Amino acid sequence: MNEALTNFKNIQHSSKEDWEKIVAVLTPYKFQLHERIMKHLMELAGDFAGFPVDRLTHSLQTASLAFDDGRDTEYVVCALLHDIGDTLGSFNHPEYAATLLQPFVSELNYNMVKYHGVFQSHYYGHHIGLPPGKREQFRDQDHYQYTIDFCEKYDAPAFDQDAKFYPVEFFAPMVKEVFTQPKAALMKNVFKKEEA
16 A cells, blocks of 8 residues: 555554544545455456356346346445355355445345345255255344345346346446445544545
């Protein structure tokens, strides 16, 4: 990113001047998050993991189905990134993606992404020895039917080798829009994007 601009040895001894320097460096970096996300999304290309389509194609198909169904930008971005954690969070990819999205999306969309793995397993879990009915633990939650709909309409059918879908570039402006300013985060008011 940049060279060191401060020299404290313990953060407890950092000064206001140190933090002015740090915030000045971190601000533009934080507003390039969407670029790093898109770069990581591209790393899913060519990774089939045994599925009929690679992970990037699955993500693009899921987002395309949501977009074509008239879902809003935030929802489409959640659909695009719902499996972005597949390669780094092999045992908890839904939580990985949800954590990435959490500061920027509604609680309903956050929970949809966080629990989509449990809901998606409804279709295949019995084939690999998972106990049936795992999604029923969420029956009284606001995201229950919302997440069922996500899986049924967008996630489950997005393994189609013959499906048409939008290219990654189509979604880049949407990702940038969603990741421009967090809705909820400890330091959301510290880092402000300068108006052009």
